[in-house]
Amino acid sequence: MVKLTQTEELLMTKTADQILNNPFLNKGTAFTKAERQALGLTGTLPSQVQTIEEQTTQAYAQFQSKPTRLEKRIFLMNLFNENRTLFYHLMDQHVVEFMPIVYDPVVADSIEQYNELFLDPQNAAFVSVDAPEDIEATLKNAATGRDIRLVVVTDAEGILGMGDWGVNGVDIAVGKLMVYTAAAGIDPSQVLPVSIDAGTNNQKLLDDPLYLGNRHKRIYGDRYYETIDKFVAAEQKLFPDSLLHWEDFGRSNAQVILDQYKDKIATFNDDIQGTGMVVLAGILGALNISKESIKDQKILSFGAGTAGMGIASQIMDELMQAGLTEAEAKQHFYAVDKQGLLFDDTEDLTPAQKAFTRQRSEFSNADELTNLEAVVKAVHPTVMIGTSTQPGTFTESIIKEMAAHTDRPIIFPLSNPTKLAEAKAEDLIKWTDGRALVATGIPADDVEYKGVTYQIGQGNNALMYPGLGFGLIASTAKVLNAETLSAACHALGGIVDTSKPGAAVLPPVSKITEFSQTLAEVVAQSVIDQKLNKEPITSAKQAVADMKWVPEYK
Numbered sequence: 001m002v003k004l005t006q007t008e009e010l011l012m013t014k015t016a017d018q019i020l021n022n023p024f025l026n027k028g029t030a031f032t033k034a035e036r037q038a039l040g041l042t043g044t045l046p047s048q049v050q051t052i053e054e055q056t057t058q059a060y061a062q063f064q065s066k067p068t069r070l071e072k073r074i075f076l077m078n079l080f081n082e083n084r085t086l087f088y089h090l091m092d093q094h095v096v097e098f099m100p101i102v103y104d105p106v107v108a109d110s111i112e113q114y115n116e117l118f119l120d121p122q123n124a125a126f127v128s129v130d131a132p133e134d135i136e137a138t139l140k141n142a143a144t145g146r147d148i149r150l151v152v153v154t155d156a157e158g159i160l161g162m163g164d165w166g167v168n169g170v171d172i173a174v175g176k177l178m179v180y181t182a183a184a185g186i187d188p189s190q191v192l193p194v195s196i197d198a199g200t201n202n203q204k205l206l207d208d209p210l211y212l213g214n215r216h217k218r219i220y221g222d223r224y225y226e227t228i229d230k231f232v233a234a235e236q237k238l239f240p241d242s243l244l245h246w247e248d249f250g251r252s253n254a255q256v257i258l259d260q261y262k263d264k265i266a267t268f269n270d271d272i273q274g275t276g277m278v279v280l281a282g283i284l285g286a287l288n289i290s291k292e293s294i295k296d297q298k299i300l301s302f303g304a305g306t307a308g309m310g311i312a313s314q315i316m317d318e319l320m321q322a323g324l325t326e327a328e329a330k331q332h333f334y335a336v337d338k339q340g341l342l343f344d345d346t347e348d349l350t351p352a353q354k355a356f357t358r359q360r361s362e363f364s365n366a367d368e369l370t371n372l373e374a375v376v377k378a379v380h381p382t383v384m385i386g387t388s389t390q391p392g393t394f395t396e397s398i399i400k401e402m403a404a405h406t407d408r409p410i411i412f413p414l415s416n417p418t419k420l421a422e423a424k425a426e427d428l429i430k431w432t433d434g435r436a437l438v439a440t441g442i443p444a445d446d447v448e449y450k451g452v453t454y455q456i457g458q459g460n461n462a463l464m465y466p467g468l469g470f471g472l473i474a475s476t477a478k479v480l481n482a483e484t485l486s487a488a489c490h491a492l493g494g495i496v497d498t499s500k501p502g503a504a505v506l507p508p509v510s511k512i513t514e515f516s517q518t519l520a521e522v523v524a525q526s527v528i529d530q531k532l533n534k535e536p537i538t539s540a541k542q543a544v545a546d547m548k549w550v551p552e553y554k
């Protein structure tokens, strides 16, 4: 008697449509004649049996035939909904081309049009603040008995830089998970996107008869936090070996939620910690090129919100590891928000901002420091990070003023999507006569300037969170701590050839699968070294290799 694998046993219990309509089981025209006989699929497909390569060729031709990036995205999502293996087999061959479409920036267009474009819930879980009693059933139903090892959850209050998008924001969770699998090899049957629908303050959605979410204002305070608590309790009960990734929560909740859980479960906030990692990695890459020391940098955060303060705290940690006291390190930061430069007596400071305020007495013109240009003139920053959601705010005069006081200005306009970026890479290169060390939130083309080809690193947390998450899951991490985060930030070093003129500050997305694996191994090793692994693990490298999913039919 031939021993069936678990998958084969599972398949034997299903009817034809349960197999063909299950994207985790479906192979489409690649089901062989024998499989079709054994699984009751005979006659349910055209007779020609195709290889996955033939299917991939056909799918890519279809993708190319779509006229716009949004149409291309809709096709890819339909393929994803039909057959995960084929989708990722195709994406593996076109990661650089597909990332901007399944993820940032085109995901922004699909979020804005979610209700008009809705076709399929894509195996997401839709938690509602109005039905806390349904939370456990919601997660259980959406998981369909699968062994969930990774959850990306959003309440969509701060989608990219576009603000509150209610239930539409579930697309960001789906997109983030697609990058996890494409970059690091997370098994797509082991992930769960989750929307926490707490209502929305987006009046356009509330007035839209097509809106599919809870049609009321966003809920805040105790009732909201009770829903979050119930969600985390149910998530941990149902998926005890999972990593919980928080995404695009609002500025008043993101850090509060992270602080509530970060020491208790395996979890992280991508906008805070994922972005902190990629920006520190980018700054370290820039300093590798300029040969300057991080201890000599003056860092201006423009947009001192969830990401801005997450970045500042990761750099603060680095400065203290370099031997500075907290008080000494604090002298390197200038946080600028709507009020201008943040002082210790500025009104409406968030808890995270308070760690990075300055004294008015340090400046003769403190009361004038209410806009970015005035602050740049007063401070002469050497590093300027844009997480402000305010497009075009890194103006030519501001950039030239900055570049007049430092040889290699480090300038990262990170606001997403494209329309919100503080500056374009080519302008920054031009305005600084090729001296700027640039990273942008969305992919940027090479910049040709005075005979040098400048490669622009993508300062996006997608370069780090897949390797981080994979390493945490593979090592069965109990928690993520500062030591592991720091190890991850340093893992990307040495990949870029900094001797080349125009070298990028971060490795190219074309190498994301390689460096995500390196990251995962470094993270797993850090977890094991600190004895933070739940299961006994002898080799971090082997644990990562054993867990890697490959998009081939079983």
Ligand SMILES: NC(=O)c1ccc[n+]([C@@H]2O[C@H](COP(=O)([O-])OP(=O)(O)OC[C@H]3O[C@@H](n4cnc5c(N)ncnc54)[C@H](O)[C@@H]3O)[C@@H](O)[C@H]2O)c1
Pocket: 158, 159, 160, 161, 162, 248, 250, 251, 270, 271, 275, 278, 302, 303, 304, 305, 306, 307, 308, 336, 337, 338, 339, 386, 387, 388, 389, 390, 414, 415, 416, 417, 420, 440, 441, 442, 459, 460, 461, 462
């Ligand atoms: N590249 C990346 O990997 C990455 C990661 C996270 C966030 N981001 C981007 O950063 C931006 C902010 O994201 P977030 O999650 O921190 O949002 P957030 O709402 O928490 O922070 C935005 C901050 O900008 C401030 N701001 C708004 N208008 C301003 C102005 N005119 N002048 C100065 N400050 C102003 C807000 O007060 C707030 O503090 C978004 O565009 C997001 O897409 C990029």
Ligand SMILES: O=C(O)C[C@H](O)C(=O)O
Pocket: 104, 159, 160, 161, 248, 270, 271, 415, 416, 441, 460, 461, 462
């Ligand atoms: O989603 C992205 O592209 C990065 C980041 O998480 C953001 O919110 O902008």
Ligand SMILES: [Mn+2]
Pocket: 160, 247, 248, 270, 271
């Ligand atoms: Mn985000």
